[in-house]
Amino acid sequence: MTVVTAERITTADQAVRIATELAEVFAAGAAERDLSRRLPHEELDQLSASGLLAITVPAEFGGADLPPSVVAEVVRILAAADPNIAQVPHSHFVYLNLLRLAGTRALQRDYFGKVLAGARIANAQSERGGATVADISTVLRPIGETGASDAERQHVASSRIVGGSTARRFVVEGTKYYCTGSLFADVLAVLTRLDDPQGISGLEPGEYVAFVPALEPGVRIVDDWDALGQRTTGSGTVEFAGVTVGPEQLVARAAAVNAPTGYGAFAQLLHAAIDAGIARGALEAAAEFVRTRSRPWFEAEVTHAVDDPLVVQRFGELAVAVAAAESTLIVAGAAVDAAVRAVAQDADPSVSGDSDGAQASIAVATAKILADRAANEVSAAIFEVGGTRSAAAEHRLDHFWRNARTHTLHDPVRWKYQHIGRAVLHNRPPPLHGVI
Template identity: 90%
Template sequence: MTVVTAERITTADQAVRIATELAEVFAAGAVERDHSRRLPHEELDQLSASGLLAITVPAEFGGADLPPSVVAEVVRILAAADPNIAQVPHSHFVYLNLLRLAGSRAQRHDYFGKVLAGARIANAQSERGGATVADISTVLRPDHDRTVAGVESSQDDVTGGAASARIEARRFVVEGTKYYCTGSLFADVLAVLTRLDDPQGVSGLAPGEYVVFVPALEPGVRIVDDWDALGQRTTGSGTVEFAAVKVGPEQLVSRASAVNAPTGYGAFAQLLHAAIDAGIARGALAAAAEFVRTRSRPWFEAEVAHAVDDPLVVQRFGELGVAVAAAESTLIVAGAAVDAAVRPTAVADRAVARDGHSDAPGDGAQASIAVATAKILADRAANEVSAAIFEVGGTRSAAAEHRLDHFWRNARTHTLHDPVRWKYQHIGRAVLHNRPPPLHGVI
């Protein structure tokens, strides 16, 4: 486990203040880290030690239990400084939320305790080769050579349900290869998305997908530093291979328990992606303004002494400022909507529609639509502003020595995570047909 002494954050104001202080430190080396692809090991240890990675741990387990809106603001602040560092804990927060929603009490006590001590969780979810990104070939199968005799438990230990099953008497094996595993190079625990391969039903588990929490140093786990993307170059998003990795039932959590109900699970995950993009947009706008103020020359037809006084440049900065402000404003609205969706009374009132869609017009559906709106505007702002740096900065801004291209490369890479064109579809269906978005964890 990451060896740090983590602070304990107790309030939203404290979290925002610490994030702001860390952002100043991280910003100083962001350009050089990107240029040389120096992985931010030290910076992530600072992030762990700050206590920010434990701010969502429920109060009953010793955490601050801060709401999604605060997490989004922390991520946005960090992303404005270095979106690579901001993206690394995305899956950490998402899988802590999975444990909150679907983990057993023993699992929550175990993993929340580790996180309070500074541990980091990374995802091992995406795959290649399937017909779509939703196809999962990494398998979780019973280990027929490994059992623990005479031990029985309830299925609550894995799925959150109450049905009795002899799952504690069975060990499991994880086999497969994952790609784009953001944060895996810095992780203590890998959250591995698997498909149960148990046609005979010997495990006692329901068919479906399970997230398996695997120690990063477990025998059979191989983490490969092969991430070579256009942007977000220091997120440690490489390949992870699982070769007959032995796991126990206490490491399994049913994904369906969190995703196939209007829990706000997908909205929370997407909220943090929108926060990263909004942060990139804000950082790019600040860099563009600084360059124009200090380095750009005015176009001769403007008949002004300084580029900052060119009325067309001023106009363009006004447009860019509106784009960034719109992204940030809708992020705040979306954060409040997700807060409402995950509040205890909303959770108690959940209902699952038979057609696999959330309960219209429930808080979960409203949160997903609000987050989709924020994601669209943040995507647009990040890509527009990061490209406009060169438009407003002039020819000299394209010189390699200034290294202004990392804003656009980061924006273009991160916004590929999931297509905003489908966000428009879900919003349009809600407006025209009052149809809530689907329950699949990406809206």
């Protein structure tokens, strides 16, 4: 487990203040880390030690239980400084939310306690082999007298089992890609499909998330992430070969995803926060470059580039784009807060959370569209307003665009427009699939 002594954050103001302080530290080396692909191990230990990774732990388990809007603001602040660091805990917060919504009391007590002590959770979710990203081939197979191969039996025999039969234990087999944060993780949240045709497990068919220690035998984390941006997020491949888990490590995903719990809206809100942060960071970097390094175009007949009326105009346009992204992020955060409160106040989210959940998803879709647009536009416009000098490699301004372009590929905004349009024209709520 991550060896840190984690602080305890108790209020939203404290969380925002600490995020702002850390952002100043992280910003100083962001471009250099990106250029050399130096993984931010030390910085993430600082993040763990700050207590920020535990701000969503429910109060009954000793956490601050801060709402999604505060988490989004923390992520936005960090992303303006270094979007790589900001993206690493995205899955951490999402899977803590899954635990809150669908985990057993024992599992909640265990993992919330680990997170309060500084542990980090990363995702092992996406695959490449299916027809779409929604096709999951990683299997969760019960091991019993009729269901185990010789290799699986041998692995079970050598694993840490405390007495009893192996009939209620499972094996995880498969390969995951784009596993953001896996190189820094203590625990991997592995999305699996139950393979139990004989029904010996007693579990309902469907998808399950298995919480697996990153150092568990059979887990292989590969540092092979080579994208053009978000280069230090540790988003490599993870292989699972005969990894054994118990039922106490499993969470059925359906309880969170197939009901209007706000699960998908919360996850998407944090993605929007990352993009809004990139846009703000790019705008500030562009302004600083023009103030200190750019020369004015001769036809402007001014002494300084900042006085060129066309440059001033462009900065006004870019500032509006960033402000719009940040404003809709605030609105979306409030909507997700309301959806979470509705679910918390009623044991059946399908009764109380339906309207709030739909509104939250539409609000987040709107924020995601504007944040995507602002991040890509402003990060590209750095060179437009900065002039030829801004393209010099020594200034490393390209990392804003590369990070924006890479992160905004996560899920297509063209489908956000579709769901918004259907809500307006047909009063149709968005689908419950966890990605809106």
